[in-house]
Amino acid sequence: MSDSPQATLAGVRGPGDLRAGGSRWRSRGDAGLLAVVGAFTLAQLLLVRPGMGLGWDESVYVSQVSSHAPAAFFSAPRARGVPLLVAPVAAWSSSTALLRTYLAVLSGLGLLLALRAWRGVFPARVLTTAGALFAGLWVTLFYGPQAMPNHWVAVGALAATGYFLRARTARALWGLALSAALMALMRPTDALWAALPLLVLLVGVRRWRRPAPLLALAGGLALGAAPWVIEAYVSYGGPARRLSDASRVQGGLGWNIAVMDQVRGLSGRTLCRPCTGDPPPVVVTLWWWALPLLAVGAAVVALRARRTAPTLVPLACAASAAFPYLFLIGYAAPRFLLPAYALLAVPVADLLVHRARSPGRIRRRPAPALLTLALAVHLAVQFAVLEHTVRRTTAAHREWARTAAALHRLGVRPPCLVTGRDYVPIAFHAGCASAAVRGHDANTGAAGLAATARRLPVAALVRPGGAPPAYARSWTPARAGALDVYLAPGVSAPGSRTSSPAP
Numbered sequence: 001m002s003d004s005p006q007a008t009l010a011g012v013r014g015p016g017d018l019r020a021g022g023s024r025w026r027s028r029g030d031a032g033l034l035a036v037v038g039a040f041t042l043a044q045l046l047l048v049r050p051g052m053g054l055g056w057d058e059s060v061y062v063s064q065v066s067s068h069a070p071a072a073f074f075s076a077p078r079a080r081g082v083p084l085l086v087a088p089v090a091a092w093s094s095s096t097a098l099l100r101t102y103l104a105v106l107s108g109l110g111l112l113l114a115l116r117a118w119r120g121v122f123p124a125r126v127l128t129t130a131g132a133l134f135a136g137l138w139v140t141l142f143y144g145p146q147a148m149p150n151h152w153v154a155v156g157a158l159a160a161t162g163y164f165l166r167a168r169t170a171r172a173l174w175g176l177a178l179s180a181a182l183m184a185l186m187r188p189t190d191a192l193w194a195a196l197p198l199l200v201l202l203v204g205v206r207r208w209r210r211p212a213p214l215l216a217l218a219g220g221l222a223l224g225a226a227p228w229v230i231e232a233y234v235s236y237g238g239p240a241r242r243l244s245d246a247s248r249v250q251g252g253l254g255w256n257i258a259v260m261d262q263v264r265g266l267s268g269r270t271l272c273r274p275c276t277g278d279p280p281p282v283v284v285t286l287w288w289w290a291l292p293l294l295a296v297g298a299a300v301v302a303l304r305a306r307r308t309a310p311t312l313v314p315l316a317c318a319a320s321a322a323f324p325y326l327f328l329i330g331y332a333a334p335r336f337l338l339p340a341y342a343l344l345a346v347p348v349a350d351l352l353v354h355r356a357r358s359p360g361r362i363r364r365r366p367a368p369a370l371l372t373l374a375l376a377v378h379l380a381v382q383f384a385v386l387e388h389t390v391r392r393t394t395a396a397h398r399e400w401a402r403t404a405a406a407l408h409r410l411g412v413r414p415p416c417l418v419t420g421r422d423y424v425p426i427a428f429h430a431g432c433a434s435a436a437v438r439g440h441d442a443n444t445g446a447a448g449l450a451a452t453a454r455r456l457p458v459a460a461l462v463r464p465g466g467a468p469p470a471y472a473r474s475w476t477p478a479r480a481g482a483l484d485v486y487l488a489p490g491v492s493a494p495g496s497r498t499s500s501p502a503p
Contacts, residue, residue, distance in 0.1 A: 032128035041108035053397030076245035117162030130349035156183035184224025261332035268389035273331035318343035403481030404429035420461035453488035
């Protein structure tokens, strides 16, 4: 591309080159980015339904700072970034619509700042296209307004890589440090995987070996991970033990080829565990299979133009960020690959803009029209999957809310405790504490539940027709929404199938 920076593996243009033409970039580039980010934010508000209740993981994160319900058990893989992110709203309001609106606006702002980190590395049209490609994915739109860490790791990784390529000014160094801190604050292990190629370049490649960027990147990662490390020493017996516990919670990290699991999740399965069944139709997964080919094409274009660093560095970071979720974990969720998608968006956008603007006989062919048609079909498929996912998720969350309301009618009101099936989100909706005696998030035992039942209303939820757990066999059976519930003897249950007098 004639208007792309002529960068080699030694680096990109210097500060003087970045300042040249800056006003022209701002007038054109900012307008395009603002349009994309505005559309992204508006689409979240219109398509993801701000009133959609909180999911399981969201309930865990939000409960840490909410005045509405006690804090849920915080397992080893989690980090405190999301609770800090939602605290300005969740600490004083229980409105899910307000929280989603706040997160939608914030996620749009985060994407804007991440793309602006690449100013001067790629032309404005490339960054605008990259923003549209990433923002147009159903998984980006779905998780942007959610209290989840993956979108924030994605924008942090995108910004950190852009600032890394411009790390010759104080502003870029600060941007690199803050972006790395954001990633590590949200998910330290994901941040390390995404930043690994940058660390390798700064330490192992002589032409990249400069102390200032290394200090900014390593310092940012350390600063963001500090709360996780401190909590590891306080609550888990140290970082090594916490990592071991996190591996156990995630089913044991090791060589697990989860490529087809991720493909199955593309149909809108927010969590694929276990991941069985047939893959989605080809029209749903075609873009995913095309990504590696587009990445190779972007690398070829960059090599021919002798500007390898701006393309190969984000491609390496994307591959590193995706690797653990494709080959080291035994289940899948589409949100896991958001950082890889964000990093791939820039070189892929550069390739698409290059092909659309190439001179000569290629330009005389209907390449731009075909490209536009392909992108339109791609967006239509993404919006269809998004609508299906939002509708199904909203229905599930409303069922949890109905169950919580039924528990209130049965006498399970705060202060109270809920355990059993879907206990975390239902407890959060009901304003109760949550506990489990088995599974990955086990944080109590049968004796502990019995002791709590002598002080507070306790409800054990089971699937319809399911047998109660051993500790609840003598408890009062009742119905709460779509689930059966067993109420501890101290709970007054006017709608139960048998009576149990309160003490």
